[in-house]
Amino acid sequence: MYLSYPRAILIGVGLCTAGATLAETPASPASTVQEVEAEELFPLVPSESTFEVVDGDGEGRQVVMELSSADGEGRWEVRFGDYNILHLSKLRDGSVLLTGLDVLTQGQTVQYEPPVVLLPNRIVPDRTWSASGRATVVNKETREVEHTGEYQHRVMPITRERYVTPAGDYEGFLVPLEQTIDLEAQAVIRLWLDLGFFPGKGLVKRSMKFVVDKPLFFGSTTRRTAELTR
Template sequence: MFLSYARAILIGVCVCTAGATHAQTSAPPALTVQSVEAGELFPLVPGESTFEVVDGDGEGRQVLLELSAAEGEGRWEVRFGDYNILHLSELSDGSVLLTGLDVLTQGQIVLYEPPVVLLPSRIVPDRTWSASGRATVVNRETREVEHTGEYQHQVMPITRERFATPSGDYEGFLVPLEQTIELEAQAVIRLWLDLGFFPGKGLVKRSMKFVVDKPMWFGSTTRRTAELVR
C-alpha cells in the first residue's frame, strides 16, 4: 500500500512554444521574465484554484487546489482535492521547503528529514540543486511508522517558459525535479515532476510521472498532466 503514495503527488508541468518556420510567420516575442523571488512566483496566501487533468490518469477530472495557513509560523498546507496535502514551510529568506505529504487515498504521511527545498529564495534560469535524506512513511491515523527509506532529490536546470492553459497563457518558470526513494522494503520509487509557475499567480500547470520498481514483482507507471482552469 505504501508504494502508491507517490501517485498522490500530482504536483508539475511541461509545455513548449512553437516558433516560426516560415518567413511569413512572425516569431513569438522574447521572454521578458529574467528572475523572480520565490514569494512572487508562488505567493503563500490563502486561496483556491481549479485544475483539470488534461492527459493521463483521471483525464477530464477537475480538482480543487486549496492553499491555507497551518499551525506554526511560516507553515502552510496545499490540499489537492482528495489526493494529497503538501506541508510547506517558508523560511525567513523566502525559500519554500516541503516537510511532508499526506496521502489521503492511502491514509499515510510521508515525512522528509531534512525537508526538501521546493523553491529557493530566488529563481533564475539554469539554476539547479540537489539534496538527500531520510523518508519516513507513517500511518495518518495512528502515527505509527510503517516504512522508512532514503531519498535523493534533484532539480534540473530551471527554464523560462510560456504555458497555455484553459485559464489563459502565462509567461513564467518551469521547475523540473526528479526524486528517488529507496525503501527498506526492497522497492524503489522514481518520480519526475515538472512545476510551471507564473509570477504573482503561482502554479498554473504541472506534469508528473512515477515508476515503482519492485524486484521479482511487476512494477507500475503512472502519469498525469493538470492545467489551471480558474
C-alpha cells in the same frame, strides 16, 4: 501493510534546512531568463483554484487546489482535491520547503528529514541543486511507521516557458524536479515532476511521471498532467 506507499510520495508535488546537504551549480552567464523571487513565483497566501486533468490518470477530472495557513509560523498546507495535502514551510529568507505529505486516499503521511527544497529563496536560471535525506511513511491514524528509506532530490535548470491553459495563456517558469526514494521495503521509486509557475499567480500547470521498481514483483508507471482552469 499497504502496497500503495509509492503513491504517497509521488502523487504530490510530489520538494533545505541548515542540516541539509545542498549542492548548487552557478548560473550560466549566457542565460537570457531573468531571476525571480520564490515569493513572487509561488505566493503563499490563502487561495483556491481549480485544475483539470488533461492527460493520464483521471483525465477529464476537475480538482480543487486549496492553499491555507497552518498552525505555526511560516507553515502552509496545499490540498489537492482528495488526493493529498502538502505540508510546506517558508523560511525567513523566502525559501519554500516540503516537510510532509498526507495521502488522503490511503491514510498515510510521508515525512522528509531534512525537508525537501521546493523553491529556494531566489530562482536563478541554468542552476541546479540537489539534496538527500530520510523518508518515512507513517499511518496517519495510528502514527505507526510503515516504511522508511533514503531520498535523493534534484532540481534541474529552470527555464522560461509559455503555458496555454483553459484559464488563459501565461509566460512563466518551468521548475523540473527529479526524486528517487530507495525504500527498505525492497522498492525504488523514481519521480519526474514538472511544475509550471506564473509569477504572482502560482502554479498553473503540473506534469508528473513516476515509476515503481520492485524486484520479483510487477512494477508500475503513472502519468498525469493537470492545467489551471480558474
